[in-house]
Amino acid sequence: MGTPGAHGEEGADPRRWKALTVCLVAGFMSLLDVSIVNVALPSIRVGLHAPPSDLQWVVSGYALAFGLVLVPAGRFGDTHGRRNAFVFGVVLFTLSSMVAGASPGSTWLVVARVVQGAAGGVINPQVSGLIQQLFRGEERGRAFGLLGATIGISTAIGPLLGGLLIQLGGQQEGWRYVFYVNIPIGVLAIVLAYRYIPGGGAGRRREDMDPVGVLLLAAGIFLVLLPLVEGQRWHGSARWLLIPAGLLVLAGYTAWERWYGRRHEPMVDLSLFQRRSYALGALLGLLYFGGFTAIFFILTQYLQEGLRYSALQAGLASTAFALGSAPSAALGGRVVTRIGRPLVAIGLVLITIGLAAVDLVVRLVPAHRVAWTIAIPLFVAGLGNGLVITPNQTLTLSEVPVAKAGTAGGVLQTGQRIGASVGIAAVGSAFFSQVASTHGDYALAFRHALLVNIAFILAALVAALTDVLADHRRRASTPTRTPP
Template identity: 35%
Template sequence: MLPGEDRTARRVLTVCLAAGVTTLLDQSVLTIAVPALRQSLSAGATDVQWLVSGYSLAFGLALVPGGSLGDARGRKGFFLAGLTLFVLCGLVAATGTRPETVVVARLLQGAGAGLVNSQVIGTIQDVFQGLDRARALGLYAVTAGVASAIGPALGGGLVALAGPDAGWRLCLLLSAPCGALTLWLAVRRLPPPRRVAAARGLDGWGLLCVAALTLSLMLPFISTPDGVGEAALWGGAVLVSAGALVAGQRRRARRGRVPLLPAALARSWPYAAGTVVAMAQFGASLAAVLTLTLFLQSGLGLSALATAAVTVPSAAAMGLASAVAWRVVRRIGARTVALGLAVGAVALLAGSVAAVTLPRGVLPYALASVQVAVGAAAGLAVAPNQARVLQHAPAESAGVAGAVLQMAQRVAAAVCLSAISGVYLRMSPTRPETAYATTSALCATLLLLALPLTRTPRPPEEHEEPRPTARPTRTADPHPTHPT
């Protein structure tokens, strides 16, 4: 059951869920078609890395300006504009004949998806309150996660049905009917545009610094540094862009202007810690799926359909785990997220060990078993963590709060996809099993590094805030019931 008793609110949520499915399925469905696309267009390793990471980069960078514009000028118009750009660029990408054309179209498509999703989070926070808001956000996170999980299986079926040359194009064409249906629903069901916050200047300098920092982290993996001098240059670029970002945020706050990350969010420990956890989980998950797909097809020689069969258990397990995640939250609280990260890390390490110890004949079956645990882990971690991060965001910053969270996830995805796929593509020509084991272990390490943030206590000042004398409402309930 959808949250809330208001039929209009439920119809709005249906549009938001459709947008999440459309934009996230589009990325994951292409994952399994990358080898076919690479062969069809004679794309090099650098093209592949831009294809898989560029979408996430543009997606992430469009979120914060999209959220700010939606807060200040109303969300519906930006939702429709972003979705239209997404559909049109999907058509260009699907009919491209050169890798560069597809890369540019995917960058623009990612920007459209970012503009759409910044309005989705803000709309949910506008329409729903209290427990219904937590349920709606959880349902959005689960729907998006399941869409990402079933994408590889759907892509494998399309490539098997139409063949490699037409199959990857069909994968990209999926955005057209899905996007058109979502556009029709949005025109009919989204509420009229209304402002929820005063107009405020966009922090262009902060956004530019985030883009520079992300590219500084990505590009060394896309184009391997030639010697110590070039590596030091990239390292310096990371430090300079990070320093410029911090300095710019402080200067903007001192001048009384709203920075990229509003002060209320920057001071919130649950928001900051949960965002880092989301970054690690999202980046590691996407990178793990990509390298698994490349390994099964390029390393073990499996067909796209057989590769899809290996990934199906992950989608099924994620759906089932998501269905019980909120019951687990009721019992063990925030430790549910920690449990999900730990299970995911152990599963990825198990896949790493299997790759270098098991015979090739049984390895696909072993990796399919590992995917059950990987999917279950994601189901336990994704929605509870997102609800924990966003449930206390102030209404006037709803779009920005959700946008910053998603931007952080997408920036992490862009860096992880370029870095981890770069490691795999450089090692795989001679040692595919070792390449997969290494990248799987790297993804597990990201999850383990994020694990302490799920249980670190809040700063003392948050515990010392005065408690209201009235009976608390259910808005602050840290353990919402199951979103469905």
């Protein structure tokens, strides 16, 4: 019997590739807003006379809300229909983008960004869930390859697009274009979603959403993320007490899910983590995003604040990474089912080589040529990135039942958001403390922070190699049958 989405099988949804295109457009829009705002902050400060605390929340409020809703949103899509959840998220994202662009003051902008982040958190687990639902076998790898390319390109090209829009709109009002650009994209995605994305849900009862589990998980993630995303504004050591408090709440959440799971359908099936592919893949994603996301944070700071590059010039410097990510992500999606986790390890080695070369460029090349010279090592790192995000996503979700795909994808992306926040906090702390202690030596600060980036990448490589070795031992211990 044909399985929907299987390559060449009867019953495959003929709209699946068009549905994927709609999902990727909306996913690109939501992920782009994670990075595009970084280069717009100086324009927002000038245009709205925004205090530093509000500027921090323009960035951190989005990331915090995004991470909080991923798992409940994935669960909602699993139980009530992924198309409904997807369209709701896109509508909310489009409206909040409109409010953000029209904000008369920084408080309005912060509120709009929090809502926008929550909407992005609703959209993204539906995308991975729909890929699980609509595709099988090698086609699923290709679909995740396109998703990986979308993630890499949106993160790397955000500063460039932001710089272009600010140049177009001017320093005073250019930041508004960063948000207005989402409106036509969102409207188009809503219209096409009803045309191409299949409807219908699992038909479970509304009480299966596990409200106590939702609240415990949200509270735990909030307590862990808050001191990380507020790291540059909230000084003092007291904020770090929230992290163990959050871990205690998450431990309580785990205990609740085990108890609740014996009687009802839990929000997250904890048996997912008994699958090595899922547990190690989730850990690898957390560690990798800790290093990957923070690269562009310190790069734009170094180029704009240290070398006085414009927003457009700083954005152009990261384009090489996107150019490397796109083809390698597509390739990785095609071959991951044949090569497996070794492909991820190869990608992580390439990224490490690329970032080490960036460090050499900063050491040896004159400041006025740095942005253009680092294009080659960033391209190499981008090639590695495409071999990490896509294959890891495919392998991590490969054994997850389709009925739980949205929730599993939400958990995976929550780990990535936590990793990104931890990475930005750690890398940002290394960068800014070095700037302060050296009285403005941005090059030295960038190189010190880059070492922290590389440490996260190497930790992810250890997780990948652990899975490779475990798989090798399993195959070696499996007896080989010889024909009689």
